[in-house]
Amino acid sequence: MIYGRRYRWTEMGLLLFPAAFLVVALLELELAQTASTPLTRNTLPPVDTFIPAIGLIVALAITHVLLNIFAPDSDQTLLPIAGTLASIGVIMALRIGASPGFDVPSLGAKQLAWVIVGLGFCVLTVILTRDLRWVRNNPFIWAATGIALIGITLVNGLRHFSTNTPSRDVLAIGPGGFSFQPSELFKISLVIFFSVYLSENQALLSTGNILSGAVMRKLLPNLLVLGIALVIAVVVRELGLALLIFGLVLALTYATTNRLSYVLGGLAIFTVGAVIAFSVFSYTRVRLDIVVNAFDPNKATNEGYQIVQGLIAFASGGVFGSGLGLGHPTIVPASNTDYIAAAFGEEFGFAGLLALLGLFMMLVFRGLLVAMRSRDRINQLMAVGLTSVFALQTLVILAGNLKLMPLTGVPLPFVAYGGSSVIANFIIIGFLLRLSEDRT
Amino acid sequence: MDTYSVLLVLRILLVAILYLVILRVVSVARREMKMVQEEERAVRRLHNIVGYLTVENVGSIKNTAGPRALHRRDRLDIKEITTIGRDPANDIMLESTFVSGYHTRVFFKDGSLWVEDLNSHNGTFVSLLRKDGNYQGLERITKETAVTPKTILQVGDVIFKFDEFKF
Numbered sequence: 001m002i003y004g005r006r007y008r009w010t011e012m013g014l015l016l017f018p019a020a021f022l023v024v025a026l027l028e029l030e031l032a033q034t035a036s037t038p039l040t041r042n043t044l045p046p047v048d049t050f051i052p053a054i055g056l057i058v059a060l061a062i063t064h065v066l067l068n069i070f071a072p073d074s075d076q077t078l079l080p081i082a083g084t085l086a087s088i089g090v091i092m093a094l095r096i097g098a099s100p101g102f103d104v105p106s107l108g109a110k111q112l113a114w115v116i117v118g119l120g121f122c123v124l125t126v127i128l129t130r131d132l133r134w135v136r137n138n139p140f141i142w143a144a145t146g147i148a149l150i151g152i153t154l155v156n157g158l159r160h161f162s163t164n165t166p167s168r169d170v171l172a173i174g175p176g177g178f179s180f181q182p183s184e185l186f187k188i189s190l191v192i193f194f195s196v197y198l199s200e201n202q203a204l205l206s207t208g209n210i211l212s213g214a215v216m217r218k219l220l221p222n223l224l225v226l227g228i229a230l231v232i233a234v235v236v237r238e239l240g241l242a243l244l245i246f247g248l249v250l251a252l253t254y255a256t257t258n259r260l261s262y263v264l265g266g267l268a269i270f271t272v273g274a275v276i277a278f279s280v281f282s283y284t285r286v287r288l289d290i291v292v293n294a295f296d297p298n299k300a301t302n303e304g305y306q307i308v309q310g311l312i313a314f315a316s317g318g319v320f321g322s323g324l325g326l327g328h329p330t331i332v333p334a335s336n337t338d339y340i341a342a343a344f345g346e347e348f349g350f351a352g353l354l355a356l357l358g359l360f361m362m363l364v365f366r367g368l369l370v371a372m373r374s375r376d377r378i379n380q381l382m383a384v385g386l387t388s389v390f391a392l393q394t395l396v397i398l399a400g401n402l403k404l405m406p407l408t409g410v411p412l413p414f415v416a417y418g419g420s421s422v423i424a425n426f427i428i429i430g431f432l433l434r435l436s437e438d439r440t
Numbered sequence: 441m442d443t444y445s446v447l448l449v450l451r452i453l454l455v456a457i458l459y460l461v462i463l464r465v466v467s468v469a470r471r472e473m474k475m476v477q478e479e480e481r482a483v484r485r486l487h488n489i490v491g492y493l494t495v496e497n498v499g500s501i502k503n504t505a506g507p508r509a510l511h512r513r514d515r516l517d518i519k520e521i522t523t524i525g526r527d528p529a530n531d532i533m534l535e536s537t538f539v540s541g542y543h544t545r546v547f548f549k550d551g552s553l554w555v556e557d558l559n560s561h562n563g564t565f566v567s568l569l570r571k572d573g574n575y576q577g578l579e580r581i582t583k584e585t586a587v588t589p590k591t592i593l594q595v596g597d598v599i600f601k602f603d604e605f606k607f
Contacts, residue, residue, distance in 0.1 A: 010468055017461045021454060028450040031443055039443045077465045084461050323451045348455060355458035362465045369469070 008068050014080035015060055018087040022053035025091040025324055029098070032325025052112050056090060059116045066123045067433065070130070075370060075436035079122075081363045082429045085414035086115045086422065088356065092343055093417050096329055096336045107336060107417060114419040118426035125430025132434065136378055139196035143221070146189035149182040150228060157236030183241050184424035188431075190225065190248060191385030197221060198256040199377040206257035210265070225249050226266065230273045234281060240396050240408025244389070246270060251388045252381055255371075287406045294403060306333045307403055313342040314353075314402070321349025336417040338409055341401045357398075360413070364391045370432055373439035383435045386428045389413075490548040491518040492603035493532075499597030502535040510534070515603065518553065522546045524595050525558070538562050538596035546593075553602065555593060556584045565594040 030045035037043055060083050067074065094108025104110075129135060198205065201218045208215040225245060233242035250266045277284050286303075294304035294311075309332045316322065329335045329343035336343070345353045367387025374380045390413050397416075400407035411421040483489070495514045503509055508528075510516075516532055524532045525543040534543070540560035547554050557564040557580075565578040566585055578594055587593070593600040 014461065014464055014468075017457050017464070021457045024450055024453050024457065028447060028454065031447055031450070035443050035447060037443065039446055043443075077468055080461065081465060084458065088458075320455075321451070323447055324454065326447070352455050352458065355455055355462065358462040359458065362462055365469070366465070 006072070008064065008072065008076050011064055011067070011076035011079060014077060015064060015083060018060065018080065018084040019053070019057045021084065022056055022087050022091065023050060025087075026050055026053050026094075028323070029091070029095055029325045032323065035326065052090060052094060052108060055112060056087060056115060059119050063119045063123055067126065070123070071126045071433050071437060073437045074126075074433040075366060077362070077366050078429055078432055078436070081359060081366065082414055082426065085356075085359055085363070086118070088344065089340070089415040089417070089422070090115055091324070092329075092340055092415065093336060095325060095347070096343060096417075099328075099330045102330050104336075110419075111417050111422070114422045115426075117419070118422045121423050122426040122430040122433075125427050126433050129431060129434040132379070135192060136196055139193050139200075142189040142193040142196075146186050146193060149186040149189065150232075152182045153186075153236055153238075153241075154228075154231065157232070157238075180420040181418075183238070184420040185427075187244065187248065187389050188386070188424060188427060190245065191252070191382060191389065194221070194225075194249065194252045195378050195381035195385055198252055199381055202256050202377065205253075206259060210259075210261055222249055222253060226269055230277075233273070234277055237283065238409065239287070239406060240400070240410035243396050243408065244392050244410060247392045248385060248388055251392075252385050255381060255384045291403055291406050306339065307407060309333070310339050310342040310401055311403060313339075313346040317346040317349045317352075319350045321345070321347050321352055323347060337411065338397065338407065338416070339401060340412055340416045341398055344415070356415070357394075360390065360394045363387075363413075367432055370436040370439075374435060376438055379435050379438050383432060386431055386435075389428060390425070487517065488519050489517045490520060491546075491553050492516065493518055493546075493593070493600040494603050495598070496592070496601050497597075497599040499534075499599070500536050500538065501598060503533060508533050510598075516600075518546055518548075520548045523558075525560075534595060534598050536596050536598060539598065540596075544593075544595050552586050552588075554584050554586050555581060557581055560596075562596050565592075567592040 026049050027045060030049045031039070034043050060079070063079060067079065090108060090112050093111035096102060097105050097107030097109075204215060204218055226249060229242040229245040229249075232245070233239050246266070250263050253262045253266070254260070278288070290299065290303045290307065293299055294307045296304065300308045313327070313329065313332050313335075317327070321327070324347050327343070327346040329346055332339045332342050341353070341356075344356060348355075364387055367383060367390065371380045371383035371387065374383060393410050393413050396405075396408060397410045397412050399405045400410075411418050413425050414422065493516045495510055495512055495516070498504065498510055498512055501510060504511065510532075519531065522531045523542060523545050524530055524534060524539075525541050526534060526536065526539045527541040530542065540558070540562070542558045543560040544564045545556045545558055547556070555564060555566055563580045565580050566587060567578050568576045568585070568591075578592065587602055589602050591602045593602065
């Protein structure tokens with residue numbers, strides 16, 4: 001196809017939607033606070049209500065202009081979809097931060113800052129990957145980076161194994177109180193390494209006898225990562241992270257070889273691991289018990305409190321929701337992170353949740369389209385893997401929120417509060433934008 | 441003015457914006473797809489391509505490497521007249537002892553594709569479409585035979601399938 005160096009009008013048109021969303025949402029948030037008084041000229045919100053919206057709109061516009069310069073032929077829908085999801089995240093953080101009794105009133109401002117920093121990282125990624133060769137030529141550097149990153153998490157997990165610290169996947173940097181989750185960047189290096197590694201061994205893996213020694217040797221990194229995933233599930237107790245790593249490796253192996261037997265084999269290993277963990281470690285039984293018997297009168301006010309309150313929040317939202325600013329999202333513990341979907345569902349209702357799911361679907365659809373159009377196998381696999389990160393995270397956390405599986409602390413991409421997650425997701429968008437330029 | 445009714449309007453507007461993003465992305469994707477199709481049509485017109493043959497089984501051919509190599513799942517262009525045979529002068533060369541020098545001709549006539557055997561030693565076989573929509577087993581053809589998409593074509597011990605094609 002012939003793509004000239006045309007201005008990215010489609011992207012600009014699409015970016016008007018998140019801009020409108022931000023302005024309308026802030027207006028609604030402000031008006032909801034004085035909902036009982038009639039609307040007169042005096043109760044109209046002051047202009048500085050809209051400062052967060054203006055900040056994010058300007059950041060999106062600058063990103064748009066920079067993409068016009070550095071990646072003019074890249075996909076024009078990825079930034080607007082991610083921007084809309086990030087706008088929802090900022091609005092929800094502002095809304096939860098402003099609710100009475102919440103301990104971090106500046107939550108919205110912080111999330112806004114993270115999104116703007118994330119957009120910066122997105123552009124930086126696009127610029128640095130102008131020549132993808134340095135990314136692809138040194139797969140083992142990515143493997144080493146990944147092992148170092150996951151090592152931090154593992155060491156933290158071992159150090160706090162006996163205590164019940166909720167999140168062990170954290171690295172504190174310096175005295176400023178900054179901390180980041182190494183696993184967020186681990187996902188990216190994992191995808192890059194496996195894309196290069198698997199495509200190098202594609203012929204053998206997709207035609208060789210699976211049980212032969214040659215194929216098994218080539219599968220060693222896969223097995224190693226599956227082992228790491230099991231250790232994470234057991235030692236770090238981040239079941240969500242383990243599932244994500246597991247799913248990523250299986251998705252990439254399947255996309256490379258088109259053989260279902262690898263997926264079935266992986267699932268068999270997972271089942272065996274899960275059964276062993278279930279019988280050896282008591283906390284896995286406790287976790288499952290919470291999900292199964294959440295409504296037990298003794299549990300609903302203790303261990304099951306979060307999950308029950310989350311379900312009540314979803315239910316009280318009904319079809320059309322209570323309206324932004326009119327619900328009580330802070331009743332659910334961790335409604336700014338793990339339970340952001342419940343907070344969103346309460347105030348936007350089923351209709352809003354469906355739209356949110358639709359947006360994630362579009363993100364995954366466009367990501368896989370990048371893979372389908374790509375001519376190069378490594379690029380294809382990278383696009384598949386990076387898109388799977390979004391898909392798997394959304395699936396795992398929403399299933400946890402809806403009591404379909406044990407709740408695990410995976411952030412809902414772009415929407416949940418959290419700096420590392422937002423930055424990592426925007427880096428992925430940067431990669432996908434660059435990969436989308438390689439098309440037939 | 442009642443603030444609650446304003447809030448209701450804003451609420452509907454908010455969710456509507458989210459749905460509009462989805463609709464817009466879908467319409468962008470449809471437009472792109474249409475552009476790709478038009479592009480393909482233009483390429484077909486430019487090179488007089490009237491259809492495609494997919495290799496289903498390469499049989500015992502020896503040209504599995506080099507510039508005229510054939511592999512399973514390869515998609516070959518059919519021009520207005522395409523010849524298949526062992527001789528290198530054919531459009532599709534099959535280096536197999538079961539294939540005659542000039543074995544089969546595929547050509548375009550009256551808006552459809554036809555297959556004709558060129559008096560080959562081992563014959564040309566196609567699966568014919570029955571009236572109920574199912575395919576019959578492979579039959580050796582003796583005269584010009586019209587073929588439809590998904591028809592199987594056997595030349596010597598090499599098996600092809602006609603792909604969906606639009607004119």
